[in-house]
Amino acid sequence: MRVLLRPAQYLALAAYILFLGFPLLWLVSASVKSSGELNSLTVSLLPDQWHWSNYSEALDRQGLIHSAGNSLIVALVSTALVIVIALPASYVLARLRGKVRAAGVGWILTSQVFPVVLVILPLFLILRTIGLSDSLAGLTLVHTTYTLPFALWMLQGYVTAIPVDLEEAGAMDGAGRWTVLRRIVFPLLMPGIVATAMFSFVSSWNEFFFALVLLQSPENYTLPITLNMFIGGEGKVALGPLAAGAVLAAIPSIVFFTLLRRRLTSGLMAGAVKG
Amino acid sequence: MKSRRVVAAALAAVTSLVLAACSGGSGDDGGPVTLKFQSLSDQPAAIAATNKIVDDWNKAHPDVHVEVVQAGWDGVYDKLITQFNAGSAPDIIHYEAAGVVPFARDGYLADLSPYLTEAKKADIPKGVLDSVTVDGQVIAQPTELQSYVVFANKSLLDKAGVAVPTGDTMTWDQLRDIAKATTRDGAYGLSWGLSSPTASMVALAPAFGGQYFEGTGTDAKISIGQGEMALPQLVDAMAHQDNSILPVTLTQSGSKALAPFYAGQTAMTIQGSFQAANIAKDAPAGFDWVVLPPLAGPAGPAQAANPQTLSVNRDSEHVEQAAQFIDFFTSTENLAALNEADALIPATTSARDALDTKLGAQNGWKEILASGQYLTSAPYLFVDKYAQWKDTVATPAYQKFLAQQIDANGLSKELSDGWDSINR
DSSP states (O other), rough: HHHHHHHHHHHHHHHHHHHHHHHHHHHEEETSSSHHTTTTOOOOSSSOOOHHHHHHHHHHHHTTTHHHHHHHHHHHHHHHHHHHHHHHHHHHHHHHOOOHHHHHHHHHHHHSSSSSSHHHHHHHHHHHHHHHHHHHHHHHHHHHHHHHHHHHHHHHHHHHHHHHHHHHHHHHHOOOOOHHIIIIIHHHHHHHHHHHHHHHHHHHHHHHHHHHOOOOOOGGGHHHHHHTTTTOOOGGGOHHHHHHHHHHHHHHHHHHHHHTTTTTTOOOTTSSOOO | OOHHHHHHHHHHHHHHHGGGOOOOOOOOOOEEEEEEEEOOOSSSHHHHHHHHHHHHHHHTTTEEEEEEEEESHHHHHHHHHHHHHOOOSEEEEEHHHEHHHHHTTOOBOOGGGGGGOHHHHSSOOOHHHHEETTEEEOOOEEEEEEEEEEEHHHHHHHTTTTOOOOOEEEEEHHHHHHHHHHOBBTBEEEEOSSHHHHHHHHHHGGTTTTOOOOSTTTTOOEEOOHHHHHHHHHHHHHHHHHHOOOOOGGGSOTTTHHHHHTSSEEEEEEEEHHHHHHHHHHOOOTTTTTOOOEEEEETOOOOOOOOOEEEEEOOOOTHHHHHHHHHHHHHHHHHHHHHHHHHHSSHHHHHHHHHHHHTTTTHHHHHHHHHHHTOOOOGGGGGTTHHIIIIIIHHHHHHHHHHSSSOOOOOOOOOHHHHHTTTT
C-alpha cells in the first residue's frame, strides 16, 4: 500500500497541475490558430496550421511592447512603494496595542469598502490638480494607494505570526532594536514580503479600470488597456491576436514569479521556538 | 449596461461634492488650434482609414490640427462619463447613438444643427437623423450603421431545391419556409445567436409595427402588444414547432453561431451585416454563401438604427472647428472609405450609393447596402432606463421564453411589469 502511495501522490499532483495549467495551454494553442480555425466547430488542442502571424499582428497593431513596458514600470515601482511603506507600517500595526492600532485597523478595513467608481472622479481631479493626470507617475501613485491597505493587512498578519519571544530573546542577548529587526524579524518576514510583493505586482499588472479612465494618451496606455482594444464594438473580437497578446502579457508575470519563487518558502520558523 | 448606470449614478453623486474644485479646460494661447479626437475604430483597415482622413484634414487645415486619441469600445462609457464630469473630455467623440444620447440629455454635447448644411441633412436618411436628434438638437453626426441580414449557404439551399429569393425584400414568412425546407439530412435551416436577444428583438420589431416605448426620458412608457410579441413568437415557433433553428445557437453569441453555418450544419444564419467581412475571411475554402434580401414584416422592412456617431464636447473651446472637422469626416468620399474598411453601411445616402457603385458586384455588399435604406429611428435610444431594463428585465425574460420556461403571456407580463418596476 505504502509503495503505491508515492506514485498516486505524483499522479494527483500532475492532474492538479494539468487542471490549473490547461487554460494557459488553451491560450497558447489559440494564439497560433487561424481566425477560420478559431471560428470553426472543430475543437483541437493543436492547430491544423501554426499561425504565427497572430503574434506579429498583436505586436504591430497596438504597440503591445510599449504598453508592456509601461505596465512593467508602473507595476514594479508601485510594488516597491507598497513594500517600503507597508513593511514598517505593518510592523507597527501588528505590535502596537491601544486606540491608535484600533483606528488604523478600522481605517484599513473601511478603505476596502469604497467601490472604485466612487473614488475615481476625486482621484482624477486630484491628479489633474497636481499635474499627474494622464501620466504613469500618477497611475503608479493610484495603484500604490489602492493596493496599500490590503498589503498592510496581509503583511501585518505575517508579522503577528512571528513570536514576540524571538525579539525579546534577541534583546536579552544584547541586540539593539534595529539589529533585532534586521537579523531576526526581516528574515522571518521574507516569505510575507515576497507574497505581498507578488500580490502588489499582479494587482498593478492586471489593473484595468483606473488605467482606462486616468490615462488618455495612447503612449501612456498600459497592457490591459491595449489588450482591451482587440475587443471591438458589436462583439467583434480579434481572437487570435488577442490570445497572442495575452500570452506575451503573461510572460513578465511568470518571470517575476519565477524570480521570487525561491523566496516564497514557508517553515522558516520551524523549531525557532520551543513549544 | 447595468454597471454603466451604477457608474453614472455614483459619479453624479460624487460630482456634486467635488466638481467645485474643477475649473475649465486648457486653452490654446495663439498658434494653431488642436482638437482631440477620441476614435474607437477597432479594425486595422478602419484605423488606417480614420488616420488618413485626419491626415488629409491636417494637411488642408494647418490652423486646426486634429490629434487622434485611440481608445477601445469596452469601458468607453465609464471613461467618458468621468472625463465629462471632470471637464476633460476630448473635443470630438466617436461612439454609438445609444451611448451619446444620454450624454446629450445631460447637456454634455454641443448642438451641431447650426453647422449642418441642408444638403448634408438631406443626405442622411430621416430615421437615422432622428436617432441622433435630442430635443430638436442634432447632437451627433451618424457615420456607420449595421443592419441584421440573412446569410445563406447557397449549396444547401440548392440541395433542398430552394431558389434564392431575388426581390427587393423577402418576408419573414419566406424565411420560415426556407428554414423549414432546408431542415433536412441532419442540418437545420437557421442558426441565430440569441444569447443577448433584446438587441435583436428591439431592432427588428419595427418590421412588425413594434416600437416598445412611447415617450422619452423618464416619462417613457412601455407598450408590449402584437407588434412587439410577433418576432419572439415567430422565433419560438421556428425553434420549437418547425424545429428549424439549431437549438444550441439560441444560447450563443452571434459570432459563435457562425461556426455551425461554416460547418454546413445550418443553411442560414441571421447576423449583423458586418459579419460579411468575417465570413469572407473565415469560411472554409469553396464555401458558397450569399446574402438574402432585407427581411420585411407586415409593417415593412424597417429596422431600428443605432449608428456610430461623431459628436462634439459642449465644453470644447473650439466647437465650431470640431463641427467643421466632422463635416469633413462625413463627406461622401470619406464615409465610403471608412465603411468599406469596417464592412459597415454608410450613414449618408450619397456614400452608400458610392459604395454600391464600387462594391455592389462583390458578394453580399449589394444586399447589405440595400438594407441600409430601411434603417429608422429607434425609440429605445431616448429612454433613460432602457439599458437597465434591457439587462435586468428583458434579456432574462426573452431567454426564459426561448427556453420555454414561460409562455408568451408570461413574457409580455415580465417585460411590462419589469419596466414599471424600474421606471417607478
